[in-house]
Structure formats: C-alpha cells, structure tokens
Amino acid sequence: MLGRRCLPAELTENQTLEFENKVTRSKPLELGEHLFRTGDAFHSLYAIHSGCFKSYTIDQEGREHVLNFHFPGELIGVDAVYQEAHSANTTALENSSVCQLPYQSIMELSFEMPELHYQLLRLFSREVFYVTTIAGDFSAEERMAAFLVMVSGRLRTHGQSAATLHLAMSRQDIANYMRMATETVSRVLARFENNGLLDADRKNIIILDTKGLAEVAMCMNPYTR
Amino acid sequence: MLGRRCLPAELTENQTLEFENKVTRSKPLELGEHLFRTGDAFHSLYAIHSGCFKSYTIDQEGREHVLNFHFPGELIGVDAVYQEAHSANTTALENSSVCQLPYQSIMELSFEMPELHYQLLRLFSREVFYVTTIAGDFSAEERMAAFLVMVSGRLRTHGQSAATLHLAMSRQDIANYMRMATETVSRVLARFENNGLLDADRKNIIILDTKGLAEVAMCMNPYTR
DNA sequence: CGACCTATTGAATTCGTTCAATGATAGTGG
DNA sequence: CCACTATCATTGAACGAATTCAATAGGTCG
Structure with missing residues (x-):
C-alpha cells in the first residue's frame, strides 16, 4: 500500500x-x-x-x-x-x-x-x-501565477485538493524559488486578492478564479504549454 | 562507431x-x-x-x-x-x-x-x-559567467576544446536563455573583456582566465556546487 | 558596393529591490 | 490566561540594476 x-x-x-x-x-x-x-x-x-x-x-x-x-x-x-x-x-x-x-x-x-x-x-x-517550469523570462506576476497553478496541478496529480492550497513553504522560500524579494511575493499576492483571483491568508491560499489565474500565468505553465 | x-x-x-x-x-x-x-x-x-x-x-x-x-x-x-x-x-x-x-x-x-x-x-x-544550472537568483554577471563555464564544461565532457568556445547561438538566444536583454549580454561580455577574463569576438569566445571566470560564476555553477 | 542583419554602445525609464517601519501570529513561561 | 518575545508577513518610500529606446558600428551576402 x-x-x-x-x-x-x-x-x-x-x-x-x-x-x-x-x-x-x-x-x-x-x-x-x-x-x-x-x-x-x-x-x-x-x-x-x-x-x-x-x-x-x-x-x-x-x-x-x-x-x-x-x-x-x-x-x-x-x-x-x-x-x-x-x-x-x-x-x-x-x-x-x-x-x-x-x-x-x-x-x-x-x-x-x-x-x-x-x-x-x-x-x-x-x-x-x-x-x-520556472525557466524563462517572465514578470513577477506571471511567475507567481504560474507557481500557484503548478503547485495546484502537482498536488492534484496525487489526489489532493486543487483549489485550496496549504503551502508548507514560507514566503521567503517562495520568493527565493521565484527569484524575487519576499516583499514582492506579498505585493503580488495582494494584487491577486484585489483582482479577485484568490484569497491568501498566510499559508492558506484559496484559488477563486482558476481561469483568471491561468491567464496571468499564460503559457508559461507547463500544463498549458 | x-x-x-x-x-x-x-x-x-x-x-x-x-x-x-x-x-x-x-x-x-x-x-x-x-x-x-x-x-x-x-x-x-x-x-x-x-x-x-x-x-x-x-x-x-x-x-x-x-x-x-x-x-x-x-x-x-x-x-x-x-x-x-x-x-x-x-x-x-x-x-x-x-x-x-x-x-x-x-x-x-x-x-x-x-x-x-x-x-x-x-x-x-x-x-x-x-x-x-540557470535556476537561482543571480546577477546578470554571475549568470553570464556561469553560462560560459557550463558550456565550456559540457563541451569538454565530450572531447571538445574547453578554452576556445565556438558559440553556435546568437546573442539574442543567449540573452533569452539567461533571462536578460541582448544589450546586457554585450555589456557584460565587454566588462569581462576589460577585466581580462576572456576575449569575445562575435561567436568566438576565448577564455583567458578560467579561474577568474569561475569566481564570478561562484557556486552557481553545477560543477562547483 | 550597398542592403540587411547582428552586435555594440549611450541615455532614459522602469520593475523590482532594498531599506525602514508596522502589523500579525505562534510559542513560552510566569 | 495573558504579557512577552521572536519570527514572519505586509506595506510604504527611495533606490538601483537591468531594460527599453535610440543610434551607431561591424559583418555577411547578394
């Protein structure tokens, strides 16, 4: 098993x-x-x-x-x-x-x-x-959106929920992985919240507009490449 | 054969x-x-x-x-x-x-x-x-140096010369791969030339100071990671 | 030789960073 | 149970590395 x-x-x-x-x-x-x-x-x-x-x-x-x-x-x-x-x-x-x-x-x-x-x-x-996935020259917003879509997809692949993400990593880790400052992660997430794309409460992210988020991520995302 | x-x-x-x-x-x-x-x-x-x-x-x-x-x-x-x-x-x-x-x-x-x-x-x-190799948050100079060290290493792995590089790709391609503007590639290469690290003539790059170049690339490079 | 493409160099702009301060959360121990 | 602390996250303002815009130089090929 x-x-x-x-x-x-x-x-x-x-x-x-x-x-x-x-x-x-x-x-x-x-x-x-x-x-x-x-x-x-x-x-x-x-x-x-x-x-x-x-x-x-x-x-x-x-x-x-x-x-x-x-x-x-x-x-x-x-x-x-x-x-x-x-x-x-x-x-x-x-x-x-x-x-x-x-x-x-x-x-x-x-x-x-x-x-x-x-x-x-x-x-x-x-x-x-x-x-x-993170290769390529994309803006901070595009990378952040692609990251969320990717994590969602990778969790879904193995049976976990796709819309409600429990991010185990800190903002610092995300920022580091995405090649940006932690402050930028916060700012981008805040912008996504304002646009109604998602709801971010610390490590809990609820994706409200999957399609909209995927549009920001564009074809950067391997799942839509 | x-x-x-x-x-x-x-x-x-x-x-x-x-x-x-x-x-x-x-x-x-x-x-x-x-x-x-x-x-x-x-x-x-x-x-x-x-x-x-x-x-x-x-x-x-x-x-x-x-x-x-x-x-x-x-x-x-x-x-x-x-x-x-x-x-x-x-x-x-x-x-x-x-x-x-x-x-x-x-x-x-x-x-x-x-x-x-x-x-x-x-x-x-x-x-x-x-x-x-290109993952990670490094400056344009660090990435460029790491790129050259990497290409040199990958060519050497298969018996080609390591110090004299014949880059088949254009500046545009390099820039694109390295997530920077073509202008930045030119500028960084010019700086490396001024510092005596290499000699760049269009697609022909002669690495003059392997150690110095590796130092700029730092542990970004997989070969020194 | 001129047309075209690629590469280089200079000046202005910008996206994201850095610096700085505040707010929120969880853990600790009295 | 509530200070107290430490850590993490958010927000604002100034700064800077790299980009964009613009112009020039160099190579290649008809």
Missing part, C-alpha cells in the same frame, strides 16, 4: 508486494530535518509519501537559492544519479514521510519488472519537466 | 553493434531545421552527434523563451517522455547531426543490456542537473 504511493506504476498486485518487500523503507521526517546535504554520496532515491520538501544550495556569499519544491508522489534525488552525489540540500518543510528506495535495489528489480523501468524513466522525465 | 557517440555507455563491442543495428538512425539537420515542435507526439529521443540545438517555447504574447541548449553527447527530448508529447520546439543552431533513438526500441534493448538501462537513467539525471 505504501509502495503504490511510492512508485505508482501499473504493477500487478504481486509485483507491488515484491516491490514493497524488497526496496521500500518508510522514513518519517520532522520539519527542518534534512534528507541529505550537498556533497553527500548518492545511494537512494526518496519517494514522498506525505509532506513537502525543498531543495536548495547556499552560495559562497551565504545566499540561499531554492532550486525546487517536492510534493507527495514525487521523487527526490533524481539529479544525483548522474554525479553519484547530491548537489543540493533537501529539507522537510513540514512533518513528512518518505519511502527510501535504495538505487541499486530498484535498478535490479526494474530488470524483472519492465513496467517499473518505464515508470522510473517517466518520473525522471517529469522532473526535467517540472524544473523547467 | 556512431552508437558509441550516441549513448556512450560502457557496452561491449558486440552490444554496441547490436545497439547500432537495432536502434540508431543517423539524421542530418541544417541550421534552422526543427527536430520537433510543441505538441508533437513523442516517439524518439535524439542523441546529438555533432552541432548544437536550442529548445524554446513561444508564449501567447509571441515572446520566445529559450529553455535549454543541447550539445554533442547529450539527449534531446527527455522531458517529453512523461507527457508522451513535446512541450517545446527544438531547432538546430548550426548544421548538425543526431542519432534518432526510437523510444520503444531502446527500452526493449535496455532489458537485454543492463548497462544501457543504467546509462539511460544517468543521462536523464544529467538533464535535470543541467536544467537546474
């Missing part, structure tokens, strides 16, 4: 059981706890069962750069396969739980289960797709 | 031959020719044999957004596996040649060749890694 949430491929009942027995280890994390840090050797991927994570680096001037957020149903650590080491830090933004997937084990298992092999590549592909 | 350049895994001689016979089809492209366009169904990955490509989208306002450049030895189309459709346009920036890798064929073959299986995931992982 955990395995199904971890790598929800179209495996048979028996395969899912085998997968669970062989490769998944459930691991709870508290807010602020790190899954790994820059430079750590790569051994396992992590599939998020519940909660939320951020990946970030600290540059030589001490500035933090949020590279990605991770939501339930997604894989963490995909970028580390290539270098066999983690290039970023990844920390839990709320109490969370992940399935640890020892890379060697899932690779071996994927030879027995073609569907698992396909699923791994699909999920790796999805990561490329997601990371591309 | 082509196969070796396409997916340079550590395959045996026989495996390489089998790979070539079964899955690779060489395909030459002229400057400006498209490999695929937004919305095209996904059937094949492309491994670059020679030349240079850019992936881009056009938004609803008609603005172009360069999402990535692709160099010899790299895979094109990785992001399309997930959606089974291409989300971006990809075009040749100079006369180039690619190996077309029908996805179904390489997947089937990868069950017979464990090393190919591993290699595919490594290359997918690398794409995530590369796409992350």
Whole structure:
C-alpha cells in the first residue's frame, strides 16, 4: 500500500508486494530535518509519501537559492544519479514521510519488472519537466501565477485538493524559488486578492478564479504549454 | 562507431553493434531545421552527434523563451517522455547531426543490456542537473559567467576544446536563455573583456582566465556546487 | 558596393529591490 | 490566561540594476 504511493506504476498486485518487500523503507521526517546535504554520496532515491520538501544550495556569499519544491508522489534525488552525489540540500518543510528506495535495489528489480523501468524513466522525465517550469523570462506576476497553478496541478496529480492550497513553504522560500524579494511575493499576492483571483491568508491560499489565474500565468505553465 | 557517440555507455563491442543495428538512425539537420515542435507526439529521443540545438517555447504574447541548449553527447527530448508529447520546439543552431533513438526500441534493448538501462537513467539525471544550472537568483554577471563555464564544461565532457568556445547561438538566444536583454549580454561580455577574463569576438569566445571566470560564476555553477 | 542583419554602445525609464517601519501570529513561561 | 518575545508577513518610500529606446558600428551576402 505504501509502495503504490511510492512508485505508482501499473504493477500487478504481486509485483507491488515484491516491490514493497524488497526496496521500500518508510522514513518519517520532522520539519527542518534534512534528507541529505550537498556533497553527500548518492545511494537512494526518496519517494514522498506525505509532506513537502525543498531543495536548495547556499552560495559562497551565504545566499540561499531554492532550486525546487517536492510534493507527495514525487521523487527526490533524481539529479544525483548522474554525479553519484547530491548537489543540493533537501529539507522537510513540514512533518513528512518518505519511502527510501535504495538505487541499486530498484535498478535490479526494474530488470524483472519492465513496467517499473518505464515508470522510473517517466518520473525522471517529469522532473526535467517540472524544473523547467520556472525557466524563462517572465514578470513577477506571471511567475507567481504560474507557481500557484503548478503547485495546484502537482498536488492534484496525487489526489489532493486543487483549489485550496496549504503551502508548507514560507514566503521567503517562495520568493527565493521565484527569484524575487519576499516583499514582492506579498505585493503580488495582494494584487491577486484585489483582482479577485484568490484569497491568501498566510499559508492558506484559496484559488477563486482558476481561469483568471491561468491567464496571468499564460503559457508559461507547463500544463498549458 | 556512431552508437558509441550516441549513448556512450560502457557496452561491449558486440552490444554496441547490436545497439547500432537495432536502434540508431543517423539524421542530418541544417541550421534552422526543427527536430520537433510543441505538441508533437513523442516517439524518439535524439542523441546529438555533432552541432548544437536550442529548445524554446513561444508564449501567447509571441515572446520566445529559450529553455535549454543541447550539445554533442547529450539527449534531446527527455522531458517529453512523461507527457508522451513535446512541450517545446527544438531547432538546430548550426548544421548538425543526431542519432534518432526510437523510444520503444531502446527500452526493449535496455532489458537485454543492463548497462544501457543504467546509462539511460544517468543521462536523464544529467538533464535535470543541467536544467537546474540557470535556476537561482543571480546577477546578470554571475549568470553570464556561469553560462560560459557550463558550456565550456559540457563541451569538454565530450572531447571538445574547453578554452576556445565556438558559440553556435546568437546573442539574442543567449540573452533569452539567461533571462536578460541582448544589450546586457554585450555589456557584460565587454566588462569581462576589460577585466581580462576572456576575449569575445562575435561567436568566438576565448577564455583567458578560467579561474577568474569561475569566481564570478561562484557556486552557481553545477560543477562547483 | 550597398542592403540587411547582428552586435555594440549611450541615455532614459522602469520593475523590482532594498531599506525602514508596522502589523500579525505562534510559542513560552510566569 | 495573558504579557512577552521572536519570527514572519505586509506595506510604504527611495533606490538601483537591468531594460527599453535610440543610434551607431561591424559583418555577411547578394
């Protein structure tokens, strides 16, 4: 049952059981706890069962750069396969739980289960797709709208509500990820509220006008690209 | 021999031959020719044999957004596996040649060749890694320096010279990718020249001070992250 | 050689940042 | 249960990095 949430491929009942027995280890994390840090050797991927994570680096001037957020149903650590080491830090933004997937084990298992092999590549592909979301030269409003539409979509993909968002990350984290100042995040959200696009109360965002928000985000958003 | 350049895994001689016979089809492209366009169904990955490509989208306002450049030895189309459709346009920036890798064929073959299986995931992982390069909130100078260090590194990975760069892309493309105006690209390059970091003559860039350039790029660069 | 496109350089403008102050929220301990 | 504190979020005003507008220079190709 955990395995199904971890790598929800179209495996048979028996395969899912085998997968669970062989490769998944459930691991709870508290807010602020790190899954790994820059430079750590790569051994396992992590599939998020519940909660939320951020990946970030600290540059030589001490500035933090949020590279990605991770939501339930997604894989963490995909970028580390290539270098066999983690290039970023990844920390839990709320109490969370992940399935640890020892890379060697899932690779071996994927030879027995073609569907698992396909699923791994699909999920790796999805990561490329997601990371591309914030690329491109867009205004602060466009990026903010695209961010909300994206988060909404990524949560929906795994069965969570789409209109009522519980953002685990702080304004600082959002700002950092979106390449803007926290003040700008506040200002843009305030403008969206004035325009009736949404209702923002700290970490709780209610999207009132999905279509209108998507229009601001335009085709920046991968779901409408 | 082509196969070796396409997916340079550590395959045996026989495996390489089998790979070539079964899955690779060489395909030459002229400057400006498209490999695929937004919305095209996904059937094949492309491994670059020679030349240079850019992936881009056009938004609803008609603005172009360069999402990535692709160099010899790299895979094109990785992001399309997930959606089974291409989300971006990809075009040749100079006369180039690619190996077309029908996805179904390489997947089937990868069950017979464990090393190919591993290699595919490594290359997918690398794409995530590369796409992350321009993420983060850095100044125009930092991004430009990181871009040059990255291109240098990616070309070196596949045996090309590292200090003397032959940029196939226009200033417009670079600017677009780096989220800045073409004028800013010119100005930053001029500043780098004045500081003795490099010598820029249109598409030919000679890096004079690798260390100095890397310092400007700081830990933004994935190679130094 | 002239037409065209790309690149460079200069001056004015602007979007978003930085600086600064205030408001709101949650956690702590008396 | 209510100060008290610390942290996070919001709002206002001044500033600045990069853009936009505008003009010039350099290369390429008929």
